[in-house]
Amino acid sequence: MLTAALAVFAAGTTALHLGSVALVLNRLRRARPPMQTGTPFITLLRPACGLDPFDAETLGSSFTQDYPSYEVVFCVARADDPVVVLLQGLIARHPNVPARLLVGDDRPTANPKLNNLQKGWSSRTGRWVAMADSNLILPPDYLRSLVTAWGEQTGLVSSPPVGIRPDGLAAAVECAFLNGNQARLQLAADSLGFGFAQGKTLFWQRDMLDAAGGLAALSHDLAEDAAATKLVRGLGRKVTLTPRPFAQPVGKRRFADVWGRQLRWSRVRRDGFPVMFLAEPLNSPLLPVLAAAGAFGAGPAAALLALWYLAEALMLRRAGWPCGWRDLVAMPLRDAMMLPLWIATFASRGITWRGTAMEPPRTATIAPAE
Helix, strand or coil: CHHHHHHHHHHHHHHHHHHHHHHHHHHHHHCCCCCCCCCCCEEEEEECCCCCCCHHHHHHHHHCCCCCCEEEEEEECCCCCCHHHHHHHHHHHCCCCCEEEEECCCCCCCCHHHHHHHHHHHHCCCCEEEEECCCCCCCCCHHHHHHHHCCCCEEEEECCEEEEEEECHHHHHHHHHHHHHHHHHHHHHHHCCCCCCECCEEEEEHHHHHHCCHHHHHHCCCCHHHHHHHHHHHCCCEEEECCCCEEEEEEECCHHHHHHHHHHHHHHHHHHCHHHHHCHHHHCCHHHHHHHHHHHCHHHHHHHHHHHHHHHHHHHHHHCCCCCHHHHHHHHHHHHHHHHHHHHHCCCCCEEECCEEECCCCCCCCCCCC
């Protein structure tokens, strides 16, 4: 009886993994360039804080959109932030694109990112608003992709990031978390009609979010993406992901950085979706491989592990995401971290983001649409 149960568990969890890979491969195969649909005026909001190595490229990509009608609004909390000089230079070098820099430390919520965005949200001129984190490279068809992805039941268009340009093994592990794990699961879920928001990209109809309480409504969870997912579903609409995700340069990382970042995201998931979080250990091959070893022996267990990683490697290569020898080594290192991260998540519910300590809100309510 125990052997049969272990065999069913190993086969079932492996089938789920292979199924998620198949969904992503099918999605990528069917992805097409954005269609020439309507081109409503869009306000592109980009919060910035501090100066990172890729900022000139990522923030500069705001000005290279193949889109006829948009404005760029950069938001910074402090006038002495070193990124201000960079942003002023970018605006001056692109006079053909309407752009402005807003500086101010509004604090309507406990979320520093939302606080930074508030002044931009209040001053936006477009009915459509795209929020894009400062560390994303926006391809020329970024805004067109967001518009094309909007459907009749959509309440929000979002997209997970894909890590590129890892510098070192620790950075490759971070890309393994971003690409082979998080992007895979989010894209697969969206392919089944269960899209989850990812804070890197949030594309809204401003009237809908204002009617639900504005940016303050996104502070009802530790992270704005979890709150956004709940808000949109509470309004009877769907979160829709773009067919392909957008790139985030990773650069140099330390293993301590990777651990800290993944622990923060893990606590965000636990706070936002606690029932789903309980099943996260099944997202690693560790338990399926142990079950296969108990049911069939070491040989079949090793074959299962090889199949698990070969499927992921195939997905990475087909998608054009990092898939060199270092990225292959990073996969088992990532999976070795998953269970300890999951356990460590229960040590505290709070997180620290850019030096700001944040605790889960006591209440989480969604204002209904008027």
